[in-house]
Amino acid sequence: MRLATLWAATALCAPAVADEIWVSNEKDDTLSVIDIETLEVIRTIETGERPRGIAFSKDYSVLYVCASDSDSVQVMDPETGKILHDLPSGEDPEQFVLHPNDRHLYIANEDDAITTVVDTQLRTVIAQIDVGIEPEGMAVSPDGKIAITTSETTNMAHWIDTETQELFANTLVDSRPRHAEFVKDGTELWVSSEIGGTITVFDVATQTEKAKIEFEVDGVHPDRVQPVGFELSTGDETAFVALGPSNHVAAVDAETYEVEDYILVGRRVWHMDFNADKSLLFTTNGVSGDVTVIDVAKREPIKTIKVGRFPWGAAFRPTN
Amino acid sequence: MTVFFRILAAFVLFPAGAVAEVAVSVAYLQQQVERPPVLSNLDPEPQDLGLAGAELALADNLTTAKFLGHKYKLKVTTVPENGDWLDAARRVLSETPFLILDAPAQSQLQVADLPEAAGAVLFNVSAPDLAIRDETCRANLLHTLPSGAMRTDALAQFLVKRRWDDLVLIAGEHPGDLAFAEAIERSLTKFGMKLQAEKTWRFDADLRRNAAQEVPLFTQEFGDYDVLLVADELDDFARYIPFNTWEARPVAGSEGLQPVTWSRVVEQWGAVQMQNRFFDQNGRSMKSKDYAAWAAYRSLGEAVTRTQSDDPAVLRDYILSDAFELAGFKGRAMSFRAWNGQLRQPIPLVTNRAVVAMAPLEGFLHQRTELDTLGIDEAESRCTAFKEG
Secondary structure (H helix, E strand, C coil): CHHHHHHHHHHHHCCCCCCEEEEEECCCCEEEEEECCCCEEEEEEECCCCEEEEEECCCCCCEEEEEHHHCEEEEEECCCCEEEEEEECCCCEEEEEECCCCCEEEEEECCCCEEEEEECCCCEEEEEEECCCCEEEEEECCCCCEEEEEECCCCEEEEEECCCCEEEEEEECCCCEEEEEEECCCCEEEEEECCCCEEEEEECCCCEEEEEEECCCCCCCHHHCCCCCEEECHHHCEEEEECECCCEEEEEECCCCCEEEEEECCCCEEEEEECCCCCEEEEEECCCCEEEEEECCCCEEEEEEECCCCEEEEEEECCC | CHHHHHHHHHHHHCCCCCCCCCEEEEEEEEECCCCCCCCCCCCCCCCCCCHHHHHHHHHHHHHHHHHHCCEEEEEEEEECCCCCHHHHHHHHHHHCCEEEEECCHHHHHHHHCCHHHCCCEEEECCCCCCHHHCCCCCCCEEECCCCHHHHHHHHHHHHHHHCCCCEEEEECCCHHHHHHHHHHHHHHHHCCCCEEEEEECCCCCCHHHHHHHHHHHHHHCCCCCCEEEEECCCCCCHHHCCCCCCCCCCEEECCCEEECCCCCCCCCCCHHHHHHHHHHHHCCCCCHHHHHHHHHHHHHHHHHHHHCCCCHHHHHHHHCCCCCCEECCCCCEEEECCCCCEEECCEEEECCCCEEEEECCCCCCCCCCHHHHCCCCHHHCCCCCCCCC
């Protein structure tokens, strides 16, 4: 017992040797830190209530955590795991995105139909924007000019001009949009729809629908194929899409929008992140309470790592 | 020239493309029915049961409408038990073709058969009766409340899965109890089971004082069995059954493990957000009839959003089409059965404290959608009204 404590203390203080994947555990109020070399959980850190979205600042010096039921975004020192301070976030923050200026956080307030923009340096709210019901997916264009909020019940992507912090377009997507990403240098916006079972691809210049990606997993009823989080490989060649309760991740050719592979992972796969060279992909599996490690080149799962209850978000942290 | 610019301006303001005004007014038409007295006063029926769900859907639809330039309204008409139901229905139909009906099955059929209701879109949110979805179905009457059969099929799937197939039943004498008991027997037959014994609840004593004495003796005659089923849709006596049975056995049906449309314990699939919105708006938790009314107005709103139309014929066609899907916080997209107008939906099996299972259960397959393992399927349907026109 004593030895274990000592060991833990040493691990905390010793300089980290390998990169890490940080995972938020929605129903444990903790973060699990996975060592990418050993593929083991090396730290478990307490957070506020119901942590969901997590993201590092550009220089990885702080971690932002949406503590949904604490109604705050917590700012954590990743070295010590200590909460430095809370940011005013509006009620029930679920997901957020950090503007390329490394300063403005765009936060979806799920219970309030609002997107809150917070200045992380001044720790003040600089704008609140009315959006649809249950805002969730958040994205910002690489040039920083456009922020996106998707609303789950209104079924829209709301396009925010980051200069004026006002909506300039609202586009319908299929049922329950969950996640949004700008793709191909910001020329395309992808929005996943959980209940609709699709990803809608928008042409950003015109905000019009350009393509729709559909999924079909062998032996799984279409109702249970529910796209949620997704990430793109190096050069935006392949999109990896978490398909929720179908327990699969799809690999999609981002040029042709065709699905090439389905990879079996844990139960109710939700979000994901890559390691530094994007050779490994880590998916959070909410119901099975674990993380699946996927070999990106082989498109095969190579390991399952037990984390806390209902892992939700994942974020990469380099340590070298 | 000016007109051209005005149209252009409209497109710029509403890129999703609303030019002509789209305005939908829904009437919530309610017939008051006297509830027979029940043994316990612990759970009085909320005054706004059902209506509160329609109001939440109105708020949901209005938020979407804000971005599309659409308009929604909700008007309530309550008819007392001895009031002129059909006169009220005619007046409401002269104002709008979109009605949410909160009334017994027979009263709903009377409204559906009014000449004024031809071409209207009516939603049944209160009557679980199988007949109005089957042999007496009407083409203008859609159902967002599941039939009793959908609920008892959900329970039967669970019993099959657990291999709890030695079953006995206690049923009340109220028509709702008898209908539910009949639905249970139908479902057991459908899934290859049958009741070993059945008893009718005829006690008129006040069980709050002596359930412990009466129920053990009453259930002793059943001998051994796996599960005691109870049909007490009035919520009269069933609450006194668990833990008072002669044998130590679980209770299911109207008490214990219950197949329901909705319950406050449903929290997965994003349901927490809707539960919170409902609670903030009404100061109480959402119940099954609230959910059915919510689903009715949200279905209409979804159809308006997707078609950009407020024409009842266009909306009805869309609602009954394959393109329609409603995200109903029960884990799967919901749609309407084109042959009888029933909203297909998962059925949570719940206790007062948690969701035990969600039907359709894994392993119950169907060539169209597993949701059609619940309730009357197309092949056995006696509803013909939807095939015409």
